[in-house]
Amino acid sequence: MSTRPGTRSIADFVSPIWIVLVVAIVAAALISDRFLSPNNVLAVLQQGVITGIVALGMTVVLIGGQFDLSTGAIVMMAAVMALLIGPSHPAGVAAAIVLPVLAGATVGTVNGLAVYKAGANSIVATIGMQFFLVGAVLAAVSGQHVRADDIAASFSALAGARPLGIPLPVVIFAALVAALSVVMGKTVFGRHVYAIGGDVEASRRAGIAVVRTGTATFALSGALAAFSGVLIASLVGHVDPTAIGRYEFPALTAVVLGGTSLTGGVGRPADTAAAILVIAVITNVMTILDYQYPVQLLVQGIVLAGAVAYYSWRRAEFAR
């Protein structure tokens, strides 16, 4: 095998988002000596986890060339489900974790079949799913605040435990990033997702099971979004279904910031995780500096616009 040295830049191996992350951390440490305190570092890590898990699933779907905008509604559905199943008794804890995740995977499977089998546009299909889920959940709980009467310690521990001092959700997030990096980078499934995102017709003609593989990306995204919802339920113990955050757009922001191509075929789960951390660091520093939420949004918007401009330039540069 012949390779020509010098035709690859460091950006081919380390996505620029990691460089941005290092710069952001150094800058943050210089701006505030509170930033690197252990408690603050853990706060930064924890802040991004819920959105981060959602973003990981959306990354895989987008590498396949599709959008999953139903994830926010799946988060809400899963959080409500987890609390309704009633994790009050230790025996119910497993069900309160597993059933919402299965429901999320089922919703994702429906999304996937709509897109890959029926040929629906994924933006439209998953926004449709979002309306359906929000409507269904609000109807089921009559628009009321949902809280479990008393929550078993083992269910609270899902979000609250701190093995070796690190919050369990952070550990789970890191494990998911590692697992998905392996799946996408080293397995036949991952290769096929990249191929489908690169050229769906070429993939079909090459004999790739496009419907099965593509549907699996949506099922994965649904399951991960649902798991995020379960974490919220575990963390706060109650959910206001009308007020629960809309996670799909912050997550999509991280996916794009991490360099996943909006047209599919390019992206890495670990880069999305780095983007989640960049956003968390920026938000954290601005909170330390006492900038208000509108300013934080503004800065995030500028960072995102800069990232999109950079990636567009880079792709144009390397297109031929």
Added chain:
Amino acid sequence: MAAAALVELVGITRHFAGVHALKGVDLAVGAGEVVALVGHNGAGKSVLVQILSGVFAPTGGEIRVAGRPVTFASPADARRYGIETIYQTLALADNLDAPANFFLGRELRRAFGFLDKKRMSSEAARALSDLNPNFIDIERPVRQMSGGQRQAIAIARAIHFDVKLLVMDEPTAALGPHETAQVGELIARLRSQGIGILLISHDVRDVMRLADRIVVLKNGEVVGEVRPADSSEDEVVDLIIRGRRLPSGSAA
């Protein structure tokens, strides 16, 4: 032609929402035979290619491989019967590198669905350098490669996996004279190995030179079949345009 053709189409029809793209096409390709399929745009050539390669199922008729009726539920099925297609578009995933495209859809695996990247790289490198000794730096996205390199990948993967019938859809349409000559040499070499070739083209001069038989398709029907050895370019062009031979040409 041999008693049982390598691949045989019998009475193939295909309708699209009321449009009859193919109206009962019979076509056979034998081992070591080069059959050209010519016709205008819209004659039904590309539909026929896609039926042979398993992209579409025919509405009616039968596909036979070595005399036995088969059905292709997907392109993977057609490949399993040894029918490989080089599409005019090449059907490469531009974001992936050469080994990934070479093994697309039939990746070498280790346990648990893991890719065997090392073996894929070395096998693809060997196959590609057989075809084009100047092929370097195969591990970059194929979108960064030249047209000739991209076509080499499409050709190399089509002939690497025990091919019996090679369907070539306009293989020379985008090529210069030198590369066109190379495709000609390749066809001759495959033919001598007993591989059947179905060559789709609208370059009559090309197919007169390369094919053993020329089948002319017009409006979804086979309107004639000639052997280059005992016919002329004009005769073929006439079949393509009018759907019949010149009265003087066929009378003799």
